[in-house]
Amino acid sequence: xxxxxxxxxxxxxxxxxxYMLAKYxxxxxxxxxxxxxxxxxxxxxEELKEARVKFVKGDICxxxxxxxxxxxxTIDYVVNFAAESHVDRSIENPQIFLQTNILGTQNLxxxxxKYWTTGKDDNNYPIWKEGVKYLQVSTDEVYGSLGDExxxxxxxxxxxxxxxxxxxxxxxxxxxxxxxxxxxxxxxTRCSNNYGPYHFPEKLIPLIIRNILEGKKLPVYGDGSNVxxxxxxxxxxxxxxxxxxxxxxxxxxxxxxxxxxxxxDIVKLVISTIHDIMEKEPQYRSVLKKKELLSDGTIDIxxxxxxxxxxxxxxxxxxxxxxxxxxxxxxxxGWIPETMFDKGIVKTxxxxxxxxxxxxxxxxxxxxxxxxxxxxxx
Numbered sequence: 001x002x003x004x005x006x007x008x009x010x011x012x013x014x015x016x017x018x019y020m021l022a023k024y025x026x027x028x029x030x031x032x033x034x035x036x037x038x039x040x041x042x043x044x045x046e047e048l049k050e051a052r053v054k055f056v057k058g059d060i061c062x063x064x065x066x067x068x069x070x071x072x073x074t075i076d077y078v079v080n081f082a083a084e085s086h087v088d089r090s091i092e093n094p095q096i097f098l099q100t101n102i103l104g105t106q107n108l109x110x111x112x113x114k115y116w117t118t119g120k121d122d123n124n125y126p127i128w129k130e131g132v133k134y135l136q137v138s139t140d141e142v143y144g145s146l147g148d149e150x151x152x153x154x155x156x157x158x159x160x161x162x163x164x165x166x167x168x169x170x171x172x173x174x175x176x177x178x179x180x181x182x183x184x185x186x187x188x189t190r191c192s193n194n195y196g197p198y199h200f201p202e203k204l205i206p207l208i209i210r211n212i213l214e215g216k217k218l219p220v221y222g223d224g225s226n227v228x229x230x231x232x233x234x235x236x237x238x239x240x241x242x243x244x245x246x247x248x249x250x251x252x253x254x255x256x257x258x259x260x261x262x263x264x265d266i267v268k269l270v271i272s273t274i275h276d277i278m279e280k281e282p283q284y285r286s287v288l289k290k291k292e293l294l295s296d297g298t299i300d301i302x303x304x305x306x307x308x309x310x311x312x313x314x315x316x317x318x319x320x321x322x323x324x325x326x327x328x329x330x331x332x333x334g335w336i337p338e339t340m341f342d343k344g345i346v347k348t349x350x351x352x353x354x355x356x357x358x359x360x361x362x363x364x365x366x367x368x369x370x371x372x373x374x375x376x377x378x
Contacts, residue, residue, distance in 0.1 A: 007082030196233035215290025224264025231257035256324025
């Protein structure tokens with residue numbers, strides 16, 4: 001089986017590639033990524049050494065690129081992670097989100113349709129190759145905002161609030177349309193907020209970790225009461241694998257973590273967790289950029305407390321609460337979130353403390369060096 005994983009150098013995509021290669025010895029993966037600021041090929045440095053992994057630098061909007069991939073390879077599954085995904089950036093520049101998240105998705109669908117169909121049946125529907133599937137990785141943000149109670153289900157009306165979520169909604173609808181119009185074998189998954197290793201440091205949890213280590217203030221939108229449902233990234237990868245291989249075609253599956261937290265509580269927990277780790281394991285204090293020595297020669301961490309928090313003007317169109325009901329995927333496919341937040345956040349923080357070189361490369365822009373070293377002469 002050959003998977004085309006678009007956006008495979010990004011946070012969730014790279015974790016998915018790692019998970020799939022570790023689980024299956026008989027699959028091939030082609031990674032398509034344009035390597036924007038959020039795509040770091042160095043994340044996959046070990047995986048790219050494997051003969052069963054290919055990397056293509058390119059944009060999902062580029063039909064020449066996608067056509068070449070399909071013409072030169074027998075693609076069985078497309079898993080589309082490729083997307084512009086940061087809400088703040090979408091407020092500043094909505095158009096690029098529409099181009100990638102809608103038109104890029106449509107181009108992928110059209111290319112797959114071209115190579116996956118073998119003719120038409122008596123009702124003029126395309127005849128599809130056996131075993132192929134297109135999976136669109138989407139977000140709970142397409143549903144809009146919840147009040148204090150209730151959960152998003154697969155039948156919740158789509159009601160996006162930001163240019164980002166509107167663009168993702170448009171992508172979902174064109175995928176659904178290809179399923180309805182052409183009987184294309186598709187699935188859509190909608191997940192809650194992911195966290196874990198290799199997360200680009202402009203997102204809440206890695207941003208807070210980085211700012212703490214640098215002794216900077218921790219910006220929190222509004223009063224910090226906005227609620228998100230957090231999903232450990234490896235649990236998400238397991239769910240996508242199950243949907244690709246066992247999900248009923250045309251179906252939407254919500255993937256949630258049962259880990260609802262207020263943003264302010266997340267920030268406070270990250271502060272206290274880093275402080276506790278450094279108190280019990282002082283060797284970790286060496287990664288601090290803010291180094292003030294105590295009389296005994298140890299690095300001071302007394303400043304690492306809630307006084308670092310600073311409240312900033314709320315984001316425009318900021319949804320109040322997201323919460324997903326994953327009953328459908330649990331009942332039909334047997335998936336459950338395995339990583340509770342109190343365990344996952346410690347694993348995540350420890351990963352960042354142990355991988356400061358990766359963080360430095362990403363935040364400095366040096367992550368592009370890996371691509372240049374590996375592919376400049378090819």
